[in-house]
Amino acid sequence: MATSQAVLAQALPAASPVASSSGIAQRKPASANLAGLPGTAFKGSVAGLRWDSNGSVQVSKSSLDVGVFKEGRTSSRRAVVRASADSGSESKNILMMGGTRFIGLFLARELVKAGHQVTLFTRGKAPITQQLPGESDEEYAEYSSKVKHLQGDRQDFDGLKEKLKGTNFNIVYDINGREGKEVEPILEALPGLEQYIFCSSAGVYLKSDQLPHFEVDAVDPKSRHKGKLDTETLLQSKGVAWTSIRPVYIYGPLNYNPVEEWFFQRLKEGRPIPVPNSGMQITQLGHVKDLARAFVLVLANEKAYGQIYNISGAKYVTFDGIAKACALAGGFPEPQIVHYNPKDFDFGKKKAFPLRDQHFFTSVEKAEKELGFTPEFGLVEGLKDSYSLDFGRGTFRKAADFSTDDMILEKLGIKTTVAA
Amino acid sequence: MALAQSVASLTLGSTAQLQGPSSATPGSVRPSLSLRSNAAAFSSQSHFAGSFGLSWSAQSNGVSTSKSNRGAALVVRAAAGESKKVLIVNTNSGGHAVIGFWTAKDLVDAGHSVTILTVGEELSDKMKKQPFSRFNVISFFLMFYSQFLELREIGVETVWGEPSDLGAAVGSASFDVVLDNNGKTLDVVQPVADWAKANGAKQFLFISSAGIYKSTFEQPHVEGDAVKEDAGHKQVENYLAELGLESWASFRPQYMTGDGNNKDCEEWFFDRIARGRPVPIPSPGIQVTNISHVRDLSSMLTLAVGKPEAANGSIFNCVSDRGTTFDGLVKMCAKAAGKEAKIVHYDPKAIGVDAKKAFPFRNMHFYAEPRAAKTKLGWESKTNLAEDLKARWEDYVKIGRDKKDIKFELDDKILEVVSEPVTAA
Numbered sequence: 001m002a003t004s005q006a007v008l009a010q011a012l013p014a015a016s017p018v019a020s021s022s023g024i025a026q027r028k029p030a031s032a033n034l035a036g037l038p039g040t041a042f043k044g045s046v047a048g049l050r051w052d053s054n055g056s057v058q059v060s061k062s063s064l065d066v067g068v069f070k071e072g073r074t075s076s077r078r079a080v081v082r083a084s085a086d087s088g089s090e091s092k093n094i095l096m097m098g099g100t101r102f103i104g105l106f107l108a109r110e111l112v113k114a115g116h117q118v119t120l121f122t123r124g125k126a127p128i129t130q131q132l133p134g135e136s137d138e139e140y141a142e143y144s145s146k147v148k149h150l151q152g153d154r155q156d157f158d159g160l161k162e163k164l165k166g167t168n169f170n171i172v173y174d175i176n177g178r179e180g181k182e183v184e185p186i187l188e189a190l191p192g193l194e195q196y197i198f199c200s201s202a203g204v205y206l207k208s209d210q211l212p213h214f215e216v217d218a219v220d221p222k223s224r225h226k227g228k229l230d231t232e233t234l235l236q237s238k239g240v241a242w243t244s245i246r247p248v249y250i251y252g253p254l255n256y257n258p259v260e261e262w263f264f265q266r267l268k269e270g271r272p273i274p275v276p277n278s279g280m281q282i283t284q285l286g287h288v289k290d291l292a293r294a295f296v297l298v299l300a301n302e303k304a305y306g307q308i309y310n311i312s313g314a315k316y317v318t319f320d321g322i323a324k325a326c327a328l329a330g331g332f333p334e335p336q337i338v339h340y341n342p343k344d345f346d347f348g349k350k351k352a353f354p355l356r357d358q359h360f361f362t363s364v365e366k367a368e369k370e371l372g373f374t375p376e377f378g379l380v381e382g383l384k385d386s387y388s389l390d391f392g393r394g395t396f397r398k399a400a401d402f403s404t405d406d407m408i409l410e411k412l413g414i415k416t417t418v419a420a
Numbered sequence: 421m422a423l424a425q426s427v428a429s430l431t432l433g434s435t436a437q438l439q440g441p442s443s444a445t446p447g448s449v450r451p452s453l454s455l456r457s458n459a460a461a462f463s464s465q466s467h468f469a470g471s472f473g474l475s476w477s478a479q480s481n482g483v484s485t486s487k488s489n490r491g492a493a494l495v496v497r498a499a500a501g502e503s504k505k506v507l508i509v510n511t512n513s514g515g516h517a518v519i520g521f522w523t524a525k526d527l528v529d530a531g532h533s534v535t536i537l538t539v540g541e542e543l544s545d546k547m548k549k550q551p552f553s554r555f556n557v558i559s560f561f562l563m564f565y566s567q568f569l570e571l572r573e574i575g576v577e578t579v580w581g582e583p584s585d586l587g588a589a590v591g592s593a594s595f596d597v598v599l600d601n602n603g604k605t606l607d608v609v610q611p612v613a614d615w616a617k618a619n620g621a622k623q624f625l626f627i628s629s630a631g632i633y634k635s636t637f638e639q640p641h642v643e644g645d646a647v648k649e650d651a652g653h654k655q656v657e658n659y660l661a662e663l664g665l666e667s668w669a670s671f672r673p674q675y676m677t678g679d680g681n682n683k684d685c686e687e688w689f690f691d692r693i694a695r696g697r698p699v700p701i702p703s704p705g706i707q708v709t710n711i712s713h714v715r716d717l718s719s720m721l722t723l724a725v726g727k728p729e730a731a732n733g734s735i736f737n738c739v740s741d742r743g744t745t746f747d748g749l750v751k752m753c754a755k756a757a758g759k760e761a762k763i764v765h766y767d768p769k770a771i772g773v774d775a776k777k778a779f780p781f782r783n784m785h786f787y788a789e790p791r792a793a794k795t796k797l798g799w800e801s802k803t804n805l806a807e808d809l810k811a812r813w814e815d816y817v818k819i820g821r822d823k824k825d826i827k828f829e830l831d832d833k834i835l836e837v838v839s840e841p842v843t844a845a
Binding site for chain 1: 471637638639640642697703704706707708741742744745746747749751752785789791794795805806
């Protein structure tokens with residue numbers, strides 16, 4: 001085998017230049033030139049190689065690094081040969097910033113199931129793993145035995161860098177990043193990084209009279225999500241391969257943002273649902289499981305390098321429509337929807353409605369076309385999934401607060417008791 | 421009349437005495453320039469260099485002028501040997517007629533040969549019958565006749581006839597593709613479809629309507645969504661699906677803009693903006709609709725002709741890929757006109773006006789997206805409404821509609837009741 005090893009070493013191009021101090025590896029699609037190796041007649045990038053007993057090389061699904069690691073090769077050499085179409089079969093060493101609250105719960109499971117090594121970076125305030133509603137004991141045991149944890153505070157940039165130095169993470173999923181400067185310590189500590197995948201937000205789009213929002217549309221440098229935009233810009237400016245996902249409103253079991261929960265709380269109490277203005281505002285909900293699938297689709301996907309994708313449901317919905325869809329999902333009667341003019345009220349610091357009072361929806365066709373993304377949950381089915389696994393079981397994140405509702409109903413002269 | 425006469429002499433070969441319809445009610449005869457020069461990717465700028473006579477002669481220089489100016493980028497040329505003979509059965513009125521004209525030209529650009537059959541009688545006869553007002557001579561001429569002349573310049577065969585007897589109009593000619601841009605009900609389209617099949621047409625395309633979609637609380641209208649089963653257009657679609665044609669497809673458009681459109685769209689907004697009048701918009705003003713430049717529609721149809729297998733058995737929302745709100749449309753029209761606009765929201769029911777008469781669009785979300793065209797045909801929208809409206813405004817002013825005397829009875833009724841107008845942001 002030693003001879004084959006040497007031959008292989010000659011065939012593989014040297015590892016890409018690594019800039020150790022400034023920290024960013026130049027990513028170049030590398031290909032293994034195997035011309036001249038016994039038994040090889042192919043060229044181009046290679047998914048994996050397998051030595052057979054007489055030393056000839058054959059293509060197989062097992063990734064190159066398996067053979068290489070067995071021979072004791074360094075990971076930097078392995079990092080050079082990147083799988084192309086077979087990227088899914090090559091196991092990645094993934095660092096996930098966050099992963100214990102909502103999106104990451106589902107995403108980390110998908111990645112572990114796909115055979116990747118996943119390490120969650122969190123402060124450890126929330127349990128590292130929790131059994132998900134609907135998840136069997138076996139599945140949970142499998143997941144919790146495989147997923148790893150790295151404790152730390154990502155706001156402590158120096159500490160973060162120290163903890164990441166020398167690790168072999170080749171993929172970062174940044175699920176909870178908010179500001180551009182949070183990315184730099186990670187990039188500096190992981191010069192061999194193959195891809196930085198960032199959870200951004202469709203909130204960066206500049207409000208427009210022409211809709212839906214496409215990825216090429218103008219963004220709003222003054223938006224509340226400025227930090228997300230800065231992060232995308234920063235990633236763009238570095239040499240790392242990056243991908244940004246812009247979700248709209250995410251929903252699903254264990255949602256900590258009171259989107260569907262807000263409606264379910266009122267439906268459960270048989271209360272009228274106060275919706276600002278006409279209720280014709282159009283928005284878009286995307287199920288967290290579909291979002292997780294989208295995040296997996298971009299993993300080691302060269303098409304996604306340097307790209308931004310809107311990810312949400314296939315269709316849009318009006319505010320009034322969400323109330324109706326939630327009622328259908330939870331088996332509640334048709335809701336009484338009450339419209340009011342927010343300008344007539346002073347709610348103080350409280351939010352009288354969970355969604356921004358404007359049209360807000362995006363086209364997901366870029367992801368559909370380039371990644372093969374297909375939102376699997378329709379709105380009512382997705383809300384049923386959320387209801388049956390979360391609110392419908394009696395679990396919720398935020399206790400119901402009807403104080404703003406009562407202000408509205410009083411002013412409009414509407415009673416809260418609704419006939420069943 | 422000098423202008424009209426010089427036009428007449430170019431086209432009819434003599435200084436004919438033109439008689440046309442009596443002074444039209446606002447909006448019924450909608451003048452437009454149908455000059456095709458320079459249809460670049462994001463602008464429908466109609467170049468009207470100097471007098472009408474000058475640009476007309478530029479047009480009549482022949483096929484190459486109009487082809488090169490149309491922007492080959494918009495249209496994919498048919499591969500050699502794939503040139504098809506297309507018959508367009510075109511309505512003679514209503515907002516859809518413009519689709520026929522633009523599609524005829526796109527098809528020619530793509531290398532196909534086209535016959536356009538307009539339902540009814542030939543225009544020159546029509547023109548002789550009806551008295552013209554001074555304004556309408558020019559507008560009527562520009563709108564109708566010049567379009568036909570332009571089509572003939574590029575080799576389109578123009579005939580007139582009845583959908584119930586196509587044979588009489590086209591004789592023994594046979595066609596590979598028949599496009600019905602005329603009928604709304606089965607009784608009118610069935611003879612066309614039957615004739616097409618009997619005469620060996622391999623592909624049948626039908627211009628239907630996005631108006632048949634049922635409203636739900638979800639948006640937008642997507643191909644495959646529930647439609648009103650008893651709608652005439654739907655019954656036509658059902659018939660076509662069962663007819664056993666080699667390839668058939670149905671295209672559902674919404675509201676259109678673009679020269680040659682004889683149904684008011686943006687003009688309704690320009691009428692008010694040009695005169696500094698408030699623009700009454702049914703509350704809340706955030707209703708979303710789809711105003712598409714007709715060249716997005718014609719490019720989609722042309723693509724379907726080139727890809728009959730991909731298009732077969734499919735419904736296509738025949739629209740551009742952006743929606744806009746009513747208020748947003750006012751703002752875009754105002755910006756295109758370089759003027760301020762004042763929006764006034766009103767509740768039609770509360771005031772007692774018929775919203776259908778007071779406003780040109782359905783008072784609700786009416787918004788479809790062209791998803792099937794993108795995934796099945798690889799179609800892309802090449803229009804930008806905000807940009808296109810600038811050219812539409814220029815045309816609007818050039819034909820003098822901003823100076824036309826228009827009555828705003830319903831507007832006045834609304835404004836009487838509603839108090840302070842709200843300035844557009």
